[in-house]
Amino acid sequence: MRELTYTAAAREALTEEMARDSTIFVVGEGIGPRGGNFGTTLGLYELYGPMRLRDTPIAERGFIGMCTGAAMAGARPIVDFMMVDFILDAMGEIINQTAKMQYMSSGRIKMPIVLRGSIGIGKAAATHHSGAYYSIFANVPGLRVVVPTTPYDAKGLFKTAIRSDDPVIFLEHKLLLNNKGPVPEEEYLIPFGQAAISREGKDVTVVAIAAMVQEALAASDALAKEGVSVEVIDPRTISPLDIDTILASVHKTGLLLVVDETPAMCGVGAEIAAQVVDRGFDDLDAPVRRLNGSAVPVPYSPTLEGAMLPGAGSIAAALRELLAE
């Protein structure tokens, strides 16, 4: 199978969908002729012109609110907000308007809007360019929250996001954007709410989010050399969350570690742990463990940044501790 980068795979999804549906348009800062800070729309302006690739003022609240209105009027906007940190200026629009519109209108108005952009720690991007915030979005009724990890997932989930009549927060980790992986030529879509088993194993389960999947896989390689078989699960969508796949894995292994670069407090790991304890308590041979990024604004210097973040080494150490319980 051919290989594409994560960014190219998502861009291919966008290109195909824009050809299929003329009501799709993209807004963002520099996503027109320039093709986006991360190359997300490279080449599309020449194909589709300024009404469908719209460079905006730096006014996140404004253009997200604008796109909410456009979705209400039957268009399918995609907001390319570059860094997730920037849309914090638009939280009122997203939470009070975009997410509630279908309910407030008793289902008579759909909200087909995708809010896509980058997340993640690890590029010395410092605190205003390194956030993720998916736990906050997952706490909001009415939002889908998608965090793809592989090029294959990026394309298949982006197509589902674009065709969804629900608002989707589509978050792309900066450390994954240039990764290459197999992507089929033929069309495919990946439904929301289906986790991927990134590596099968039988001794212990690791649920990892976004770039932490890579770290968890590296830790699994290390433990394989010690004779330990680790199962790695990538939820791919935070909301809806595929708890059944996680429960089935815990049923098999009896042990669960959740790895997430965002702070532990009220996070995805807390939610997964609570649901597993609630529904899979009898399968657990030890308490659910969490490994998180530290609760600090993300620092700039690589030595400080590295110190706050889980990695293959700390994941392997946490797994050894869990196995020793």
Added chain:
Amino acid sequence: MSMEKKPTSDQLLSLYRVMLTIRRSEEQLAKMFAAGLVHGACHTYVGEEAVATGVCAHLRAGDMVFSTHRGHGHALAKGVSPGALMAELLGRETGVSRGRGGSMHLFSPEVGMMGTSGIVAPCILQATGAAYAFKLKGLDNVGVAFFGDGASNNGAFHEGINMAGAWKLPAIFVCENNLYATEIAYSSVTANPEVATRAASFGIPGVAVDGNDVLAVYKAAEEAVRRARAGEGPTLIECKTYRTRAHAEGMRDAGYRSQDEINAWKQRDPIATFRKHLLEDEDAGEPELQKIESDVESGTVAAAKFAQASPYPDPATALTHVFAEETNR
């Protein structure tokens, strides 16, 4: 009240009927609120009826209105029935938002009423977005935002009108400057008392009109709608008006404005003024006006009966419509 192109007699009588429908419906709602039948907030539009009426007279069902917490008048003028409005405030299944909204979340996309809002100013962005969608699809529809003076000091005002102006979108921004944002005097929170003049900073036309004169609003809106449909871009219309009831039903209406001020504006009641004008200009006679008045009166009574006789929503439906695709929550 001179007009270049005078509305027809039917149009004039229609303006009168719509203003009166808004007034009588809200008087009925105020009674229902006092009787404890309205469960949440109820912000009336009494005194401001000329604005919604004058603007919406030019709109088609496919045009979209985005409104505020004080939106009963916009909904009725855009085509929502008094019965569906009252039923919504009573929390009934037959309400315009099927009991999910109440006064501050009135939705009727069927007639282009795209929501009233408990948050100030998002309507400006959403009307801009609807205008973007119309232009994208090659339609000649318009997006209209109604908002108060309070919204003009919100960032959404700047961000939305700036984009609409830059991209020449078919949007109309109607500021209902009633002098107070809740109970804060506009003059105390801005150094520029004029909203319309702010249009200059966005490079679009801004016009200020007497918001208690339905024909003045009608005329300004006519030009704004023409410009929008012709691809000439947005217009900001400032309607200078006043609400003569409290910010919301059940709230005290004292301490921030004087009774003299309220009385002076009551003297300029948009409906009574227009009625007098119609008679003086011989656009209508007493019998025609009285016929409209008795029609509206009986319509209001029927609407109230309908609302009170309507069932509450089935509690089993409380979780529906969070998502378009309900499976896989």
